[in-house]
Amino acid sequence: MTRFASGQKAAKECLTGALQTGALQTGGTGTAASLSLATASSVGRDTTGFGSSGQSPGQSPGQGSAPRNEARPTLHLIGPGQVGREFLAQARALPVRIVAVSDSKATVFDRQGLDTAAIQQHKQDGGSLATLPRAEAIPTELAIGVVAADFVVDATPTSVAGTAAAVLRGRAALRGGAFLCLCGKNALAAAGPEWLLGSHRARLGIQAVLGGAGQALLRELDELRAQCSRLALVGNVTTTVIVQAIEAGASIEEGIAVARERGLLEPDPTLDLDGSDAATKLAAVFGAVFGEPWLAVPASARIGKQDLRSLDVGVVRERARRGATTRLVARASRDGADLRVGYEELPLGSPLAAPPDRVVYGYELPSGLRVHTGLALGYARTAGALVEDVAQALRTLEVTR
Amino acid sequence: MSAAITLPAGVELCHLPAQFPLAHGGVLAGASLAFERQGPVDAPVVVVLGGISAGRHVSAHRAVQGPGWWEGFVGEGQAIDTTRYSVLSFDWLGGAGCSTAPASGESFPFVGTEDQAAALAHLLTALRIEKVAALVGSSYGGMVGLQFAAAFPQRVARLCAIAAPHESHPQASAWRSVQRGIVELGLRTGTASEALALARGLAMATYRTPGELADRFSGPARWQGERVRLPVQDWLDARGADFADRWLPEQFLCLCASIDAHRVDPARIAVPCWLAAFVGDQLVPPPQVRELASRLPNLRAVREVRSRYGHDAFLKERLAVAALLREVLA
Numbered sequence: 001m002t003r004f005a006s007g008q009k010a011a012k013e014c015l016t017g018a019l020q021t022g023a024l025q026t027g028g029t030g031t032a033a034s035l036s037l038a039t040a041s042s043v044g045r046d047t048t049g050f051g052s053s054g055q056s057p058g059q060s061p062g063q064g065s066a067p068r069n070e071a072r073p074t075l076h077l078i079g080p081g082q083v084g085r086e087f088l089a090q091a092r093a094l095p096v097r098i099v100a101v102s103d104s105k106a107t108v109f110d111r112q113g114l115d116t117a118a119i120q121q122h123k124q125d126g127g128s129l130a131t132l133p134r135a136e137a138i139p140t141e142l143a144i145g146v147v148a149a150d151f152v153v154d155a156t157p158t159s160v161a162g163t164a165a166a167v168l169r170g171r172a173a174l175r176g177g178a179f180l181c182l183c184g185k186n187a188l189a190a191a192g193p194e195w196l197l198g199s200h201r202a203r204l205g206i207q208a209v210l211g212g213a214g215q216a217l218l219r220e221l222d223e224l225r226a227q228c229s230r231l232a233l234v235g236n237v238t239t240t241v242i243v244q245a246i247e248a249g250a251s252i253e254e255g256i257a258v259a260r261e262r263g264l265l266e267p268d269p270t271l272d273l274d275g276s277d278a279a280t281k282l283a284a285v286f287g288a289v290f291g292e293p294w295l296a297v298p299a300s301a302r303i304g305k306q307d308l309r310s311l312d313v314g315v316v317r318e319r320a321r322r323g324a325t326t327r328l329v330a331r332a333s334r335d336g337a338d339l340r341v342g343y344e345e346l347p348l349g350s351p352l353a354a355p356p357d358r359v360v361y362g363y364e365l366p367s368g369l370r371v372h373t374g375l376a377l378g379y380a381r382t383a384g385a386l387v388e389d390v391a392q393a394l395r396t397l398e399v400t401r
Numbered sequence: 402m403s404a405a406i407t408l409p410a411g412v413e414l415c416h417l418p419a420q421f422p423l424a425h426g427g428v429l430a431g432a433s434l435a436f437e438r439q440g441p442v443d444a445p446v447v448v449v450l451g452g453i454s455a456g457r458h459v460s461a462h463r464a465v466q467g468p469g470w471w472e473g474f475v476g477e478g479q480a481i482d483t484t485r486y487s488v489l490s491f492d493w494l495g496g497a498g499c500s501t502a503p504a505s506g507e508s509f510p511f512v513g514t515e516d517q518a519a520a521l522a523h524l525l526t527a528l529r530i531e532k533v534a535a536l537v538g539s540s541y542g543g544m545v546g547l548q549f550a551a552a553f554p555q556r557v558a559r560l561c562a563i564a565a566p567h568e569s570h571p572q573a574s575a576w577r578s579v580q581r582g583i584v585e586l587g588l589r590t591g592t593a594s595e596a597l598a599l600a601r602g603l604a605m606a607t608y609r610t611p612g613e614l615a616d617r618f619s620g621p622a623r624w625q626g627e628r629v630r631l632p633v634q635d636w637l638d639a640r641g642a643d644f645a646d647r648w649l650p651e652q653f654l655c656l657c658a659s660i661d662a663h664r665v666d667p668a669r670i671a672v673p674c675w676l677a678a679f680v681g682d683q684l685v686p687p688p689q690v691r692e693l694a695s696r697l698p699n700l701r702a703v704r705e706v707r708s709r710y711g712h713d714a715f716l717k718e719r720l721a722v723a724a725l726l727r728e729v730l731a
Contacts (some may be wrong), residue, residue: 212431216405323442323529348528349413349436357419358431368409375419375431 073394074111076100076149076178078140078169079156080123083183083208086383087155088116094390100147106130107143140165141172151179151393153386158184158280159268167191174200181205181389183382189280192287196221202396205389208382209284211235211359212374215392217288220370224289230338230364231289232331232352235281237377238264238272239308239328240356243343246313247320256308263378275305275328275341282330282341285361290334303330306342319345325353406499411464412437412457415491415524417501424515425662434520435499436491437465439475440483445534447486447730448521448557449475450542451715453656454644456498459490473719480723481730486534493541494520495655496648503651512655514541514663518549525556532556535729539563539715540685541656544663551669559701560670561729563677563715563722564685567693568664573684576607577657584650593650598641600653605640606633610681610711667696675729676703677722679714702728 075096077084080103091098097113106129108114122132129135136143144152152173156166166187173180174195180203182188188195188209195204201221206214217224234240241264242255250258256273259265264272271277282303308328316326325348330341346353351371354360358377363370376385408414413436421429439462449459451470460469460476462483475481475488492498495512503509525533536557538546543565550560569577580600587596606614618633644653674697678690687705694703706721708714715722 220405347413349415349438351408351414351416351433353416355416355418358416360416365407368407368412370405370407371414371433372405373416373431373433 072097073150073397074099074147075151075153075390076102076144076147078102078144078152078154079183080119080129081155081157082379083157083382083386084153084155085120085123086380087153087386088120090383090387091153091390092116094387095394096151096390099149100143101129102140102143103129104140106132106135106137107140107147108132108135109143109147141168144169144172144178145176148176149178151181151390153181153183153390154187155183155383155386158186158271158277163187163190170195174203177203179203179205179390179393181208181386181393183208183386185209185277185280185284189283189287192284193291196288197291203393205386205393206284207374207389207392208376208385210281210361210372210374211237212376212381212385213359213361213372214374214385215388216372216374217285217361221288224363224365224370227365228289228334228363228370230331230333231285231362232329232364233278233281233285233359233361234327234329234352234354235359235361236272236275236278236328237356237359239278239343240354242308243311243316243326243328244356246311246316247325249317252309252311252313273309274307275330278328278330278341279303279305282332282339286332286336286339289363290332290336304340304342308343311343316343323348327352327354406433406435406501408435408499409465412499414499415527417520417523421516421520421523423510424513424519425511427510429494429501429510429512429516432494432501432520434491434494434501434524436489436524437462438487438489439464440485440487442487444485444487446525446530447481447488448533448536448538448546449481449488449490450536450538450545451490452540452542453493453496453660454648455539455542456492456496457490459488470716474723474726480726481537486730489524489528489530489533491521491524493517493656495652495659497652503649503655505649505651507651509651509655511662512659514544514548514659514665515552517545517659518552521545521549522553522556532558535559535561537561537563537726537729538565540565540712541660544660544665547665547667547670548663550672550674551665554671557672559675559729560672561675561677561725562693563725564679564682564690564712565676566663566685566689567667567696569661570684570686570689573607574661576603576684577661580604581654581657584654588650594645597648597650597653598638598645600641601644602637602641605637607683608711608713610683610709612681613709613711616709667693668698670697671699673699673701675701675725677715677725678703678705679711679718680705680707681709682712682714684712 073096075098080101098116099111099113100107100109101119108129130137154169163186166184167190170180170187188206238259241259245255245258319326324345326343327346329344329352332339351362352360359374361372376382415434417432421432435457437457455470458465458469459471461467477484481488492500494500494517495502536546536549543562546560546562547567550557580603583596583600587593620632623630676690676694678687680687694700704725706718708718710717
């Protein structure tokens, strides 16, 4: 059993709470709940999941794609959507046991390892985990405590409404001693200082949150916190695609259509178009680099934003004719007085003039502009960034052993 | 993959395609090219490339103060006149500048002269430059220039290759193989920085001529305890230490191997070419440049310059090289 810290107590508390609130509804009887409690109080030693058999959905005992190696660290995936399913596929190359998967309705859990291919297919077919045998319909943050996996990978898509829940899940994972790999930027924006500036930092993976530039930020965070005076980022590729389409002669609506065809628009396109996505990323990075544990990070909603639909296409094209370009740039100064998201003219040689295949984060240091770039765009590469975080943590674990 | 670089003020950046394919296999993911421009932005472009230890900063200019590696050749009123031309140069992929390169202990794919040429082509595209007025390359930069002219003939009007062959000479490769062996031994034994300094010292000895070294460093040996110390050693040590301060062993290995693997068919280079060779150059001997000249379909001139500086003459022989540059740009 490999734990970053003991999660046994927290797991027991969570499950006890679930029982008290009546939240624990098994696919079977109250007996299963009792067995689940036994599971929670002996985390890491039992081979049962929520139920007595420990059998995974669609799995016969002894079968399944996950390696049945008790020595392997355990992993709990939250959010088997497009990114999560791709993560399940890519994570087969990792030396981990995926022991639990949670969606918005339920959690499936097997200490010996789940048949992730079956779960992938089930979700691909539009199924809910709640319909699987032995699925447990408890709040995900409670399931995190019960499962007490070594890794919690939260691949839940970003949504404004889901921010509080995402923070609760993250806290539950970190409190239980797990290594938390994040995908959604909203949780990091809301809880960045809390997670990054304390003891949790070594157990946080944000490679996917920052589009593949998260590991570079964490690696250099002390230097950036000490020396960075201003930061700027071009973190929304959707608007880059639209701007390039406009430069080539398209209208705003046609540019949006191009982005939609490429599958780049967020589920709620407003987040891309009104600058909220960029503002949330700015808030997340601001909190990491300039934030203090006692200082609230500016809510992304309070950051001044320019809506793409207010863009003057004539200006965009005129800049292009002059040999310049336009990008949605999010900027912040250390004192927080200058936080803004807007469309700016950039020289073609600006490091921020990124093509639509990457994000760029720039940190002003006395020695120059530190530039981090990331390629983790689209669901497959986002999943790959989550895998990178797990792999990096496994390497660290190996070194510290 | 994530990458981190630090750009000093005045340095620009070009993002290469997310998966930049390499001529000898593999890709560079998320790579970028650091570059500098000086001169009027709307003037004809001259690309200037130097040896592996040269980089984007060719000469001092308004945006980036401090001396460059080709002061006296490039600038206002110089042979490459920055009042008439926009001069563009970049840091080598894999090298010690601000472009994508191996970090300490990091494996890095092989980057050939073809790849540097392809990166330059991408840079020109990103800057919306269809065709450059001239590409002037010395040493490794000349090799890249030959590759660029072969691969992208429509994008360069004239090529000037100074002390640059179509393939590395076996004797030069022999010396460089020993240098790489020294560095690799250093990496294996935990003495990489010392090894790199030693390898650079050996390289310096090959850059110059016997006559020049004799003029500067003749003198009796000094005894330090029971060890002999020769005047030339101070110079080699200083140059080696300076190099090791600025370069990682992995970066040296990357570009050193790139030189030795260089090979381009002169028959493919249809662009008008000017060549220069230096009598006394041990790395690119004049007979090799003559052979290149004989196989170029569009040779305009080949100049042989006698120089006591050997291969480094492209940095030192200001009058002769400037005359050639003016001829190319006339």
